Structures are given as C-alpha cells and as structure tokens.
Amino acid sequence: MVHVIAEACIDCVNRSCVKECPVDCIYEGARSLYIQPAECIDCGACVPACPVEAIYHEEDLPDSLHRHLKDNEDFFTEPLPGRSEPLNSPGGAKRIGRLGVDTLLVASYPQNVAT
Amino acid sequence: MAMRDTADDHKAHSPIEAEVDATFAEWMGDSSVYWNAERNAWIVTGYAETATILEDASTFWRDIPLREGSPEFWGRHLLILEGRDHRRLHTLHMQLTGEAFAENIRQRARDICRSVISPLVKQGRAELVVDYADTVIFLIGCDFVGYGLDAAAMEKLLVQMQIRAKWKEALHAGDGIPLVSKTAQDGQVALKTMASILLPIIRERREHPRDDLISALWRKGPGVFPDWNENDVLSTCWSSLDNETKPLLRGLLYTLCRDQELQAKLRREPSLVTGFVEEGLRFLTPFRTMRRVVKKDVELGGQSMRAGDSIYVITPLANRDEERWQCPHAFDAERKQESTHFAFGFGQGYCVGRYVGRVEAAEAVRAILAETSAFGLDPDGERPRWHGEMYHSVSPVHAILQP
Numbered sequence: 001m002v003h004v005i006a007e008a009c010i011d012c013v014n015r016s017c018v019k020e021c022p023v024d025c026i027y028e029g030a031r032s033l034y035i036q037p038a039e040c041i042d043c044g045a046c047v048p049a050c051p052v053e054a055i056y057h058e059e060d061l062p063d064s065l066h067r068h069l070k071d072n073e074d075f076f077t078e079p080l081p082g083r084s085e086p087l088n089s090p091g092g093a094k095r096i097g098r099l100g101v102d103t104l105l106v107a108s109y110p111q112n113v114a115t
Numbered sequence: 116m117a118m119r120d121t122a123d124d125h126k127a128h129s130p131i132e133a134e135v136d137a138t139f140a141e142w143m144g145d146s147s148v149y150w151n152a153e154r155n156a157w158i159v160t161g162y163a164e165t166a167t168i169l170e171d172a173s174t175f176w177r178d179i180p181l182r183e184g185s186p187e188f189w190g191r192h193l194l195i196l197e198g199r200d201h202r203r204l205h206t207l208h209m210q211l212t213g214e215a216f217a218e219n220i221r222q223r224a225r226d227i228c229r230s231v232i233s234p235l236v237k238q239g240r241a242e243l244v245v246d247y248a249d250t251v252i253f254l255i256g257c258d259f260v261g262y263g264l265d266a267a268a269m270e271k272l273l274v275q276m277q278i279r280a281k282w283k284e285a286l287h288a289g290d291g292i293p294l295v296s297k298t299a300q301d302g303q304v305a306l307k308t309m310a311s312i313l314l315p316i317i318r319e320r321r322e323h324p325r326d327d328l329i330s331a332l333w334r335k336g337p338g339v340f341p342d343w344n345e346n347d348v349l350s351t352c353w354s355s356l357d358n359e360t361k362p363l364l365r366g367l368l369y370t371l372c373r374d375q376e377l378q379a380k381l382r383r384e385p386s387l388v389t390g391f392v393e394e395g396l397r398f399l400t401p402f403r404t405m406r407r408v409v410k411k412d413v414e415l416g417g418q419s420m421r422a423g424d425s426i427y428v429i430t431p432l433a434n435r436d437e438e439r440w441q442c443p444h445a446f447d448a449e450r451k452q453e454s455t456h457f458a459f460g461f462g463q464g465y466c467v468g469r470y471v472g473r474v475e476a477a478e479a480v481r482a483i484l485a486e487t488s489a490f491g492l493d494p495d496g497e498r499p500r501w502h503g504e505m506y507h508s509v510s511p512v513h514a515i516l517q518p
Contacts, residue, residue: 020214023415041169043461044202044465045209048209049213060199
C-alpha cells in the first residue's frame with residue numbers, strides 16, 4: 001500500500017508535503033511532485049499537509065484518479081524524458097533536487113489545469 | 116552492542132548517562148533480535164529491525180487491541196484501530212494537531228507554564244513531577260482541547276487522570292491486567308467520573324462551537340466515521356491530557372537538576388532548548404517498550420517469527436545505534452540528530468502528538484529557566500527513581516528553586 005500524488009498537485013507544487021515527509025521520499029518533477037513507492041513508509045503525514053488535497057492513500061484513490069497510481073510509480077521505474085535510465089530508488093529527494101521533468105501523463109495536462 | 120562509549124569518546128559526560136543506560140540494561144541480548152522465554156516474546160533492539168517493524172504494518176501491528184480492557188480503556192481510539200479506520204483517523208489527527216496547530220498553542224503553553232512555575236518558585240521548593248511536569252501537560256491539553264473548567268473541577272479531573280494513568284501503565288505492561296483487578300476497577304470508576312465532568316462540555320460544544328479541538332472534532336469527525344459521537348470526541352481527547360510528554364518532561368527537568376553546567380548554558384542560550392528536547396527524546400525515549408504482534412510468518416534479524424508471536428521493541432536501544440549516532444550513549448544537548456529517532460514511533464503509527472509534544476516540553480523548560488536563577492535536587496527530598504515499562508520516567512524530583 002502506498003500514498004499517491006494526483007492531479008491537484010499539477011502546476012501547484014506547494015511542497016508542504018516535502019517538509020512533512022520523515023523519509024524524504026517526495027520528489028519534484030517540473031509540474032508535479034511524486035512519491036517514491038518503495039521509499040514511502042506509509043505514515044500518511046503528507047496527506048493533511050497538502051493544501052489542495054492532492055495526496056491519497058492507494059485505497060482511497062477515486063476511480064477518476066486511479067491512473068496516477070501507476071504514473072507515480074512510472075516516474076521512478078521508467079526512464080524520464082532526456083534520461084536513459086530510470087531513477088529507481090535514489091534514497092532521498094534532497095540529494096538530487098528538482099528534476100525538472102515529468103511523466104508523460106502529467107506533461108499531457110493542459111497548463112494550470114488544477115490552479 | 117557496547118553498553119557505553121569509552122571516556123575519550125566525547126568531552127564531557129552528562130551526570131545522567133550511566134544511570135539512564137542502566138535502566139534498559141536488562142533488555143540487552145546477544146543479537147539485535149532474540150527470544151526471551153521469560154517474556155514469551157521476541158526482543159528487538161536494533162535500529163534497522165525496529166524500522167522494519169514500525170514501517171511494515173501489514174506484518175507487525177500493535178497488540179493493544181488484543182488486550183483485556185483495551186476497548187473499555189480507549190474507546191474508538193487510534194491505538195486500538197488498524198487498517199483503513201486507523202489511517203483515516205490518523206490523518207484527521209494530523210490535520211487538526213500538526214505543526215501549525217502546535218505553533219499556534221506555543222504562546223498559551225508558555226503562559227500556562229509560567230503561571231504554574233511562578234508560585235512554586237516563590238515557595239522555594241517543589242516536587243517537579245506532580246507540581247509541574249504532569250500538571251502543565253494536563254493544563255495545556257485542557258486549554259487547547261477546550262475544557263474550560265474551574266479550579267475545583269480541574270483538580271478533581273487531575274486526580275482521576277492519575278488513577279487512570281495507573282491502569283494505563285498496567286494495561287500495557289507485560290501481559291496486561293484483567294478487568295476485575297483493583298487497578299482496572301479503580302480506573303473504570305475514574306473514567307466514569309471524568310466522563311461525567313467532560314461529556315456535558317462536549318455536548319455543549321456541538322451546539323455552540325468555539326475555536327478549540329472539541330469543536331474541530333465535531334466538525335471533522337463524521338468524515339472519518341459516519342456514526343461519530345460524543346464518546347469518540349472524549350476518546351480522541353484523552354491523549355491530549357495524558358501522554359508521553361509527561362515522562363519526557365520529568366526526565367528533562369531531572370537532567371537539568373543534575374547537570375548544572377547544561378542548565379547554565381541553556382539559560383545563556385535559550386535557542387538550544389529545542390535541541391535539548393530532541394536529544395531528550397532520543398536519549399530518554401520515554402515510550403520505551405513498543406509492543407507488536409506478528410501478523411504473518413516472517414524472517415527478521417536472522418530469526419524466524421511466527422504469526423501470533425509477541426514482540427517488545429526496545430526503542431532506547433534502537434536510538435543508540437552506533438552507526439546512526441556518534442557516541443550514542445552520550446547525552447549531548449547540542450547534538451545534530453543524524454538519523455530519525457524512534458521516540459515517536461514511525462510508519463503508520465507515527466505519533467500524532469509529536470509536534471504538540473515538542474512545543475509543550477520546550478515551553479515548560481523555557482518557563483522554569485525564565486522563572487528561576489537556578490534549580491537543583493533537594494538534598495532533603497526523597498530520592499528520584501526510574502520506573503515504568505511502557506512509559507519510562509523518573510520520580511519524584513524534589514527540587515530547590517532559586518528565584
């Protein structure tokens with residue numbers, strides 16, 4: 001079971017959740033944040049921290065947002081645009097900083113869709 | 116694991132180091148996971164294994180729901196829930212009492228602490244556990260929860276809370292105690308007495324909400340459980356009045372009584388108090404035996420655990436991992452915490468009061484430093500003693516307070 005960041009984060013990227021995460025498992029793309037599922041300890045601290053209620057536990061994810069479950073995973077398991085290797089599990093977001101790229105799903109959203 | 120560092124490992128030993136280490140010596144084993152026949156349970160002392168247990172809630176979860184008397188004691192409380200119900204209530208707690216909330220109560224907490232310590236300083240002597248540590252945590256909790264009680268009702272409530280606390284310790288230690296035991300019977304009477312004082316306030320706040328936790332729980336609770344009711348509000352608020360900040364604060368005050376050099380330093384540099392509290396959490400780890408039950412067969416630390424096995428996670432030992440902290444057996448108020456300590460647990464059970472607890476402890480320490488020029492153990496007072504299996508702390512702490 002994992003926590004997932006869904007579309008309300010896109011073009012918001014408030015980052016309150018990043019500060020709250022005790023294991024630094026929330027990574028920053030260009031237009032959205034992504035939770036590394038293998039690093040997440042499932043504590044749920046990020047959920048109330050998000051001002052736009054973009055974070056869900058997998059079990060609570062509405063059907064309309066279910067595609068973000070795989071999309072969060074894809075951010076780490078598939079090579080991102082401009083990269084030849086997937087990120088996998090870097091072991092902490094701070095050390096690699098803002099990545100500046102998104103998954104195809106997030107990149108496909110019109111600008112400011114959720115703001 | 117070495118019991119302590121050599122004398123050369125750090126510059127100045129705190130006077131409390133050896134005596135605190137001695138309080139968990141009984142839990143040390145040959146490996147980081149071992150079977151204890153006397154306890155009929157696995158003992159876990161390693162950092163990595165502790166992290167695994169606290170993170171993997173589907174394999175390891177609290178045994179509290181299984182204990183006789185738990186439902187009567189806790190009601191529909193976070194500590195006896197699991198799975199989705201637990202997660203949703205946990206999220207509600209964090210929404211209502213997270214970091215912003217804790218900062219909002221800081222000034223009130225400071226004022227309450229100073230109002231309690233000031234007359235004690237005028238007396239010149241106090242027993243800091245009952246007169247100060249336990250009292251201020253209770254009063255701050257009553258304040259932010261919204262229990263606006265007069266002094267007489269507050270006093271009555273505090274006495275009943277102490278009776279409840281004895282049941283709480285016995286309920287969670289060892290194999291627990293039966294409901295028919297005197298401690299549990301007394302505790303149930305205390306719960307009824309407290310409910311008779313608090314439920315009318317909770318009912319009134321449903322009709323006339325204010326800016327307090329009770330009102331927020333009425334507003335948000337039905338989003339977690341559609342049948343949310345007054346007993347849920349009551350249960351949810353218990354931990355605001357009686358929690359592990361009490362044993363933490365007892366230990367911090369005792370440490371300052373024993374370590375005059377550190378006390379003087381914190382007076383000169385109050386900004387160090389935050390770090391002092393954090394090191395107190397790591398070093399004292401007042402919530403020191405976290406109990407878990409194995410939910411499915413698993414290998415951990417080279418041992419084969421079976422579903423149904425009991426586990427004692429000894430958090431102060433996990434918090435002394437030599438690969439995680441330099442000189443882990445040293446109490447260093449200026450230590451940069453290199454790793455996450457487990458004083459507040461971790462994973463799905465990560466303590467929802469961790470922000471409030473830190474603020475309460477820091478403000479209580481700042482208040483006593485501000486109201487005194489010095490304080491130390493009263494040589495004529497009863498000797499302090501460390502005790503408690505789940506909540507571990509020191510008492511009594513008779514002190515002389517110099518204005």
